[in-house]
Amino acid sequence: xxxxxxxxxxxxxxxxxxxxxxxxxxxxxxxxxxxxxxxxxxxxxxxxxxxxxxxxxxxxxxxxxxxxxxxxxxxxxxxxxxxxxxxxxxxxxxxxxxxxxxxxxxxxxxxxxxxxxxxxxxxxxxxxxxxxxxxxxxxxxxxxxxxxxxxxxxxxxxxxxxxxxxxxxxxxxxxxxxxxxxxxxxxxxxxxxxxxxxxxxxxxxxxxxxxxxxxxxxxxxxxxxxxx
Numbered sequence: 362x363x364x365x366x367x368x369x370x371x372x373x374x375x376x377x378x379x380x381x382x383x384x385x386x387x388x389x390x391x392x393x394x395x396x397x398x399x400x401x402x403x404x405x406x407x408x409x410x411x412x413x414x415x416x417x418x419x420x421x422x423x424x425x426x427x428x429x430x431x432x433x434x435x436x437x438x439x440x441x442x443x444x445x446x447x448x449x450x451x452x453x454x455x456x457x458x459x460x461x462x463x464x465x466x467x468x469x470x471x472x473x474x475x476x477x478x479x480x481x482x483x484x485x486x487x488x489x490x491x492x493x494x495x496x497x498x499x500x501x502x503x504x505x506x507x508x509x510x511x512x513x514x515x516x517x518x519x520x521x522x523x524x525x526x527x528x529x530x531x532x533x534x535x536x537x538x539x540x541x542x543x544x545x546x547x548x549x550x551x552x553x554x555x556x557x558x559x560x561x562x563x564x565x566x567x568x569x570x571x572x573x574x575x576x577x578x579x580x581x582x583x584x585x586x587x588x589x
Contacts, residue, residue, distance in 0.1 A: 367396045432573045440573075464536070465503060466495040469516065470529025472509070475501075486530040500535040550584025551577055559584055 366372060367389070376386060387404060389396040432440040467478040468486060477499035483490060501509050512533070520527035544566035551559045561581040562574040 364391070364394055364396050430569050432570050433567060464492065464495045464534045465498040465500050466490055466492070467498060467500050467533050467535070468529060469527065469531040469533060472500065472533065473513070473529070475499075477502075483532070486532070488528075488530045488532055490532055492534060495534060500533060504535055548584075549580070550587065551581040552584050 380386060387399055390399050390403070391397075430442060430444070434440060466483065468483060471478040471482065478497040480497050483497060504512075516527050516531070545553055545560050545564075547553055547560060547565060547567075551561055551565060553560055559581040561577040562568055565577055568574040568577060
């Protein structure tokens with residue numbers, strides 16, 4: 362298809378009418394400034410999503426990050442890993458199969474019982490959701506079984522330290538979503554350009570993992586106590 366035709370108001374009106382009639386539109390592949398026939402793999406994936414999976418979480422949005430992570434030791438050296446990002450790609454594909462577009466929220470008790478959460482059940486809980494822009498559902502439809510099992514195990518272990526964490530009314534959001542701020546200019550002890558103001562952990566924009574986050578905390582603590 363000519364890409365200029367695809368951008369016309371007439372094309373938009375035709376697509377809108379078809380969608381209003383319940384027609385499922387598979388968009389073309391945009392390549393070399395041309396609208397091309399979608400790859401067979403994409404066609405089969407979308408058809409499977411429509412026919413076999415349904416639209417349980419229509420209207421939700423999910424952000425999936427994938428690939429290797431990099432932790433800076435200093436401006437030259439880094440700690441990284443050989444992750445290919447394949448799991449993230451598979452999670453994203455499964456997310457599209459259930460029609461998601463926002464984070465999924467689920468009560469821990471519902472997850473353990475193998476049922477999706479609803480706003481009605483969540484409203485009866487003593488814990489109120491802080492993120493209302495989410496869709497009740499079942500995170501096990503999106504996350505791999507091993508990841509869900511690890512989440513449940515982690516909550517169970519942490520409940521020993523923080524009693525009540527494993528309450529059936531505990532709310533879980535998935536996938537995990539992080540926003541990284543700009544990197545703050547700091548000295549060797551994490552002190553900012555404002556004397557006496559220190560930043561640490563992800564707040565400094567220097568960390569993407571718990572190890573480096575903890576390290577920056579130690580550095581900031583040393584800087585704070587050094588003048589004492």
